[in-house]
Amino acid sequence: MTPELALKQIWTLAGCDPTALHAVTLSGDDPGLPSVFRVGSLASATIAATGLAAAEYHRLRTGHRQHVAVQMRRALASFRSERYLRIDDGPPPALRDPVMGFYETRDGRWIQLHTNFPHHLQGVLTVLGCENSRAAVAAAIHEWDGATLDQTLADAGLCAALIRTPEAWATLDQAQAIAGLPLFEIERIGDAPVEPPRIGDANRALAGVRVLDLSRIIAGPVAGRALAQHGADVLMINGPHLPNIAPLVIDNGRGKRSALVDLREAAGRETLRGLAGGADVFLQAYRPGALAARGFGPEELARIRPGIVYVSVSAYGHEGPWSQRRGFDSLVQSASGIASTERQAAGWTEPKHLPCQALDHATGYLAAFGAMVALARRATEGGSWHVRLSLAQTGRWLQSFGQIADGWKAPDVSIDDVRDCLGTVASDFGRVLGVLPAEELDETPAFFAMPPARLGAHEARW
Template sequence: MTPELALDHIWTLARGEPAALRSVHLTGKEPGLPSVFRVGALASATIAATGLAAAEYHRLRTGRGQRVTVDMRRALASFRSERYLGIDGGPPPVLRDPVTGFYETRDGRWIQLHTNFAHHLAGVLKVLGCENERAAVASAIHGWDGAALDQTLADAGLCAALIRTPDEWAALDQAKAIARLPLFEIERIGDAPQELARRHLSPSGQGGTRPLSGVRVLDLSRIIAGPVGGRALAQHGAEVLMINGPHLPNIAPLVIDNSRGKRSAVLDLRDAAGRDTLRGLTRAADVFLQAYRPGALAARGFGPDDAARMRPGIVYVSVCAYGYDGPWASRRGFDSLVQSASGIAATERQAAASPEPRHLPCQALDHATGYLAAFGAMIALARRATEGGSWHVKVSLAQTGRWLQSLGQIPDGQTAPDITLDDVRDCLDTVQSEFGRVRAVQPAEQLEETPAFLALPSSRIGAHEAKWL
């Protein structure tokens, strides 16, 4: 599967105008990173789709088309943006807890723990009955059979995944549920008049200089996938307001990387005042992007149907780990866990003849899903402009992972050289922020008339008021 064919699949699934694909130019070839999977095609196609959707929305507003170019090396740098992050000439804060990783079980299976949040780490240590030290965790896990531990941790609401082969994954009801879903879904969920965002348009109606000028985005997401989606919308001119809860954990380097281009506020949805404020913001928003587990926000009165009643014409974007149907729909998950559960880590291990499971050389499911979320949002905004209606965009890490696996494999792809920091220095820029001088990856998609860029530096959580400009 070439990047061009992958892009064609995304665009066709979204019912995009076929002629628009002629304005996209993709460069670079696989393998772009050491992996048997076509991560380069995934990166190029999802980023190009986002750039093309922005260009087409701009054309809808102004009548002017433009060329979109994506180079695979730059796309892969974007897919590893957290890896190349730097602060004041040095490294960023630590990304992963030392206990996170792979462990062998009593029956010769492998399981992955994800303990980057303190309460997840505490829960795992309680189940295992051991100290917070990697050797103690390994010893405790060696007293469990893999499937039993996997289920016990899941039942406790913790984050882990048994390493499964692709065939083992395919036999599960959850994999069967995902197999019935397309890569993403864009559904009309309510009636509303046709609407083209017109805030900040010039008197001539030419839309200023950016595709998403005047589009307001609420970003209720954390870690990578959802925040990447919000960041992708910001780099095409949207006003993105990130909303965090005061009690919710975050990971410092990901806050720094993925808050670029956004303002950041804190609201407590556990109390009436916080919910009232969010309702007011929603009524004036164009896009409501959220990455809570399915049903979690609906329980607070902010599900897709709730949002469509509050704000007819809303584009509601949902991001989750394991999809929206099946027994795992509400299971907590992260990119690496989905790789482990769905056979990707086992495939990489076999290809590399590794003694342990191996993940992809980047958080590819997170980043691709984030770009698909932004892409879906822009497609839905265009439909709102031409058809009217409120819209719901649904993406998940597991659906993205299934598509990546369907793209085919690269013989000996795992022997490709890795991309070092020196190899991508031309993809980076350094900007002063309240965290210091932040070195970060710049947008990979190049639009000839409306260049993608992030107008705001990284911001700490709660740095701004919960209101629109």
């Protein structure tokens, strides 16, 4: 799979104008990172799709078509943005809890724990009945059979994944549910009048577009960040009680404002309804149905704000028995055979993840792409729209690209190798060094108009 063919698949699935593809230049070849998977093609294609969708939305307002270019090495730097983040020239930020990782079970299988949130860590320790150390956790897990522990942790609402081969994953009902879904869906969910792009800054493709970003960690926040870098007014909404990972708040908060709203309280729900009434895009990455239980499902939002573009990002998809299972990028890699494939290719004893959070980043860019395609449809035919994606659907697509036999032998890419892809901005956190947008647009260049803000730094209003 080449980047060009992957981009064509995205563009065709969305029903976009095929002539626009002539305005894109992609450069670079896999492997750009040590992996047997074509991660570079995934990065280039999803980021190019986002840039081209922004260019096409701008064309609706101006009539001008512009050129879009993406270099694979820059796209891969974007896919590792959290790794290259630095504050005040300090060390790489800590992104993982020490207990997170792979463990061998009693029956010789492997399981991955995800314990980056304190309550997830404590829940795992409670199930295992052990203290908080890798050695104690390893000893406790060695008393369990892998499948039993996997199911026990899932039933407790905790985050783990049994390492499966692609063949073992394919036999599961969840894999079959995912196989029945397209890469993404863009569905009309209600009637609303046509809304042409608002008159705004001619140098910003999404000038005047208001986005509510109700997401945390990587996939959803990357989608909001991508919309922000093309000029959208993105307001990030966090619950005051919800955990976050500080470096990711910084990296993915660039270009956004940040407010706190407590949806457990009636006043908070009323505040969010008011914000939704003035929004164009409502982006959320909670488990399927979680926000609907608070009165903020797609159909409810289409009634509150006819013409809304509602974007749903989940881990394992909205169908199948795992739709409610908690998940993160690395867990989906483990469950679906990606970590097993990388281990086998490299001859490792332990499972091996991709060299970046590729499912997170790709799904984030695809979510931003879907939002912009839906905005363009609203501008030409009206309607309210629902965009649905999941990490598992993106992972399945990556696995369909084929493999590079010795791709895992490619050299790793250090921060010094991508210095030309980075930029520095002053912020409340200090001087933030971060990866710049990878897509190059002739007329409306992508950039961050605001530094990252602390959670709750802004009022919950437009």
